[in-house]
Amino acid sequence: xxxxxxxxxxxxxxxxxxxxxxxxxxxxxxxxxxxxxxxxxxxxxxxxxxxxxxxxxxxxxxxxxxxxxxxxxxxxxxxxxxxxxxxxxxxxxxxxxxxxxxxxxxxxxxxxxxxxxxxxxxxxxxxxxxxxxxxxxxxxxxxxxxxxxxxxxxxxxxxxxxxxxxxxxxxxxxxxxxxxxxxxxxxxxxxxxxxxxxxxxxxxxxxxxxxxxxxxxxxxxxxxxxxxxxxxxxxxxxxxxxxxxxxxxxxxxxxxxxxxxxxxxxxxxxxxxxxxxxxxxxxxxxxxxxxxxxxxxxxxxxxxxxxxxxxxxxxxxxxxxxxxxxxxxxxxxxxxxxxxxxxxxxxxxxxxxxxxxxxxxxxxxxxxxxxxxxxxxxxxxxxxxxxxxxxxxxxxxxxxxxxxxxxxxxxxxxxxxxxxxxxxxxxxxxxxxxxxxxxxxxxxxxxxxxxxxxxxxxxxxxxxxxxxxxxxxxxxxxxxxxxxxxxxx
Amino acid sequence: xxxxxxxxxxxxxxxxxxxxxxxxxxxxxxxxxxxxxxxxxxxxxxxxxxxxxxxxxxxxxxxxxxxxxxxxxxxxxxxxxxxxxxxxxxxxxxxxxxxxxxxxxxxxxxxxxxxxxxxxxxxxxxxxxxxxxxxxxxxxxxxxx
Numbered sequence: 001x002x003x004x005x006x007x008x009x010x011x012x013x014x015x016x017x018x019x020x021x022x023x024x025x026x027x028x029x030x031x032x033x034x035x036x037x038x039x040x041x042x043x044x045x046x047x048x049x050x051x052x053x054x055x056x057x058x059x060x061x062x063x064x065x066x067x068x069x070x071x072x073x074x075x076x077x078x079x080x081x082x083x084x085x086x087x088x089x090x091x092x093x094x095x096x097x098x099x100x101x102x103x104x105x106x107x108x109x110x111x112x113x114x115x116x117x118x119x120x121x122x123x124x125x126x127x128x129x130x131x132x133x134x135x136x137x138x139x140x141x142x143x144x145x146x147x148x149x150x151x152x153x154x155x156x157x158x159x160x161x162x163x164x165x166x167x168x169x170x171x172x173x174x175x176x177x178x179x180x181x182x183x184x185x186x187x188x189x190x191x192x193x194x195x196x197x198x199x200x201x202x203x204x205x206x207x208x209x210x211x212x213x214x215x216x217x218x219x220x221x222x223x224x225x226x227x228x229x230x231x232x233x234x235x236x237x238x239x240x241x242x243x244x245x246x247x248x249x250x251x252x253x254x255x256x257x258x259x260x261x262x263x264x265x266x267x268x269x270x271x272x273x274x275x276x277x278x279x280x281x282x283x284x285x286x287x288x289x290x291x292x293x294x295x296x297x298x299x300x301x302x303x304x305x306x307x308x309x310x311x312x313x314x315x316x317x318x319x320x321x322x323x324x325x326x327x328x329x330x331x332x333x334x335x336x337x338x339x340x341x342x343x344x345x346x347x348x349x350x351x352x353x354x355x356x357x358x359x360x361x362x363x364x365x366x367x368x369x370x371x372x373x374x375x376x377x378x379x380x381x382x383x384x385x386x387x388x389x390x391x392x393x394x395x396x397x398x399x400x401x402x403x404x405x406x407x408x409x410x411x412x413x414x415x416x417x418x419x420x421x422x423x424x425x426x427x428x429x430x431x432x433x434x435x436x437x438x439x440x441x442x443x444x445x446x447x448x449x450x451x452x453x454x455x456x457x458x459x460x461x462x463x464x465x466x467x468x469x470x471x472x473x474x475x476x477x478x479x480x481x482x483x484x485x486x487x488x489x
Numbered sequence: 490x491x492x493x494x495x496x497x498x499x500x501x502x503x504x505x506x507x508x509x510x511x512x513x514x515x516x517x518x519x520x521x522x523x524x525x526x527x528x529x530x531x532x533x534x535x536x537x538x539x540x541x542x543x544x545x546x547x548x549x550x551x552x553x554x555x556x557x558x559x560x561x562x563x564x565x566x567x568x569x570x571x572x573x574x575x576x577x578x579x580x581x582x583x584x585x586x587x588x589x590x591x592x593x594x595x596x597x598x599x600x601x602x603x604x605x606x607x608x609x610x611x612x613x614x615x616x617x618x619x620x621x622x623x624x625x626x627x628x629x630x631x632x633x634x
Contacts, residue, residue: 052514053514056518056521057521060518060521060522060525061525063522063525063526064524064525064529067525067526067529067530068529068530068533071530071533077595077596077597078595079593079595079596082593082596121522126515127515127518127519127521127522128514128515128517128518129512129514129515129518133503408597408599410537411595411596411597412537412540412570412597413540413544413570413571413572413597413598413599414536414537414540414599415599416536420599421600
C-alpha cells in the first residue's frame with residue numbers, strides 16, 4: 001500500500017471512530033428495534049424444540065378435536081352455541097389465535113394445525129421418524145406465477161362472503177374445514193412440501209401477514225456460520241429433520257411471513273445455529289426486501305374484514321345481519337358483492353389516495369407503486385389490534401359456552417365432565433368497551449410509529465419523510481375513529 | 490404386466506423395509522394416531538350409545554310431553570333427556586329439585602331426578618308456550634326400591 005493510500009485509510013478509520021454512533025431505531029420511543037432475547041439459550045427449550053414429538057403431539061391432539069368437531073357439525077345439534085364446532089372454532093380457536101397465538105407466538109398454530117397433517121404424514125410416509133427417501137406423491141413445484149398471496153386473497157374473499165353462515169351453522173363450519181382438509185391432503189400428494197399451506201390456505205394468508213407483527217421469531221444465530229456451512233441441511237434436510245417444509249431458506253430468514261414454526265430447522269441444523277427470539281412487536285414490518293402488492297392487498301382485506309364483521313355481527317343493523325345470514329339469496333348476493341368491493345376495492349382506493357398524496361408531498365422522488373406498497377404495511381398493527389378488539393367482543397360474552405360444550409359436544413344432552421349445565425356467564429363485559437378502545441389506541445400509536453419509520457425508509461430526506469407521513473396519519477386517524485365508532489360508539 | 494408387478498413388489502418391499510426400520514418412536518406415534526383416528530371417535534360414539542340406553546328421552550311439544558308418564562325407583566337417580574319438537578318449553582318436577590327453564594328446539598337438555606320417597610310427582614311446562622300451556626304436564630311415578 002502506498003503512503004498516500006495508508007494516510008487516506010487511516011483518516012477514514014479515524015473519522016469512523018470519531019463519528020457519533022447512529023442512534024438506535026426504537027419503537028414507541030423506548031424499545032430498540034434490534035432488541036432480542038434468545039429463548040433457546042435455555043437448554044430445556046432447545047431440547048424441546050429439537051424433539052419431533054413437540055410438533056407431533058399437539059398436532060395429534062388437535063386432529064382428535066378436529067374429528068370431534070367434524071362429527072359434531074354433521075350429526076350434532078344445529079344450535080350453534082350448543083355445538084362444539086361453532087363454540088370451539090369461532091369462539092375459542094379464533095380468540096386464541098388473535099389474542100395470544102399471533103401476537104405472541106407468530107405462526108405457532110401452523111406448526112400444530114391438523115388440517116393438512118394427514119397429507120403431510122402421507123407425503124413423508126412417517127409420523128415422527130425421519131427417514132431418508134423420496135417423498136410420496138408427485139412433489140411438483142408450485143408455478144412461479146402463482147408464488148404470491150394473490151390466490152390466498154381470492155380464497156379468503158370467497159370464504160368471507162359466506163362468513164354469516166359459516167360462523168353460525170355447524171354444518172357450514174365443518175364444510176369449510178372439511179374442504180380445506182380434503183383439498184390440502186390432495187395437494188400434498190401433488191405439490192412439494194407445504195405448498196398448500198404457503199400458497200392456498202386462507203387462514204395461513206392472514207397468519208402470515210400478522211406474524212410480521214409477532215413478538216417472536218426464529219432466526220439463525222450467526223449469519224457467517226450459515227454462510228460457511230455448505231451442506232444447507234435446513235433447506236435440503238438431513239437424517240435429523242426435514243428440509244424447511246415451508247420452502248423457506250432458514251439461513252436467510254428475514255421475516256415471519258412464511259415461517260410456520262414447525263422447528264424442523266432446529267432439528268436439521270448440525271451447527272445448532274437456529275435460535276428462537278423474543279423481539280419488539282412489528283419488527284418485520286420494517287424489512288424492505290420482500291414487500292409486495294399481494295401482501296398489501298392482504299392488509300386491506302383483513303382490515304376491511306374486521307370492520308365488516310364488527311358491523312355485521314355486533315352492530316345494530318338487523319338488515320345487514322339478515323343479508324349476511326342468507327335470509328334471501330338476493331340480500332346475500334348484495335352483501336357478498338358489497339363486502340368484496342369494500343375489502344378489495346374501497347380500502348385500497350382510500351389507501352391509494354393517501355399514498356398518492358404522500359408521494360406528491362414528498363416530491364415524487366420514488367415510484368408511486370413503492371410508496372403505495374410500503375405504506376400498506378403500517379396498516380398491519382391497527383388491523384391486528386382491531387381484530388383483537390373484535391375478538392374480545394367474541395370471547396368475553398360467549399367464552400362460558402366452551403365450559404358447557406366440552407361436556408356435551410354434540411348438544412345431545414351428554415355430561416362428560418359434569419359441566420353440561422354450566423350457565424351462560426358473560427365475563428368482564430363491562431370492561432369490553434375499555435379493552436376495545438385500548439386495543440385500538442395501541443394499534444393506532446404503533447401504526448403511526450411504523451408509518452413514520454416506513455416514511456424514513458422510503459424517503460431518505462427527513463423533511464420529505466415528514467411531509468409524506470401526514471396523509472398516512474390522517475388515514476390511520478380515520479380508520480381508528482371508524483373502529484372506535486363501531487366498537488364503542 | 491410382469492414389469493408392473495415387479496415394480497409394485499419392489500416398491501412394497503422398500504416400504505416394508507422402511508416400516509421395519511422406523512423404531513419405537515414411530516410405533517408409539519402410530520398408536521397415538523390410531524387412538525386419534527379410531528379409538529377416540531369410537532369411544533365417543535360408544536359412550537353416546539351407552540348414554541342412550543340409560544336415559545329416558547322426553548319430547549316436549551305443544552301441548553304435551555311424550556311420554557307423559559315416567560317410572561322411577563325411590564332413591565335411584567333417573568336421567569331424563571328433554572327435547573323440544575316445536576317451540577321453547579320448560580320442564581319442572583313439582584316437589585323435586587329438577588328444572589329446565591328454557592328447552593330450545595333442536596337442542597337436548599339433560600337432567601337427573603332423584604325422588605327420596607315413593608309417590609306420584611307432576612312435571613309441567615314452566616315457559617309459556619301457547620294457549621294450552623297450562624295443560625302441558627306429565628306424571629313421574631316413583632315406586633319403593
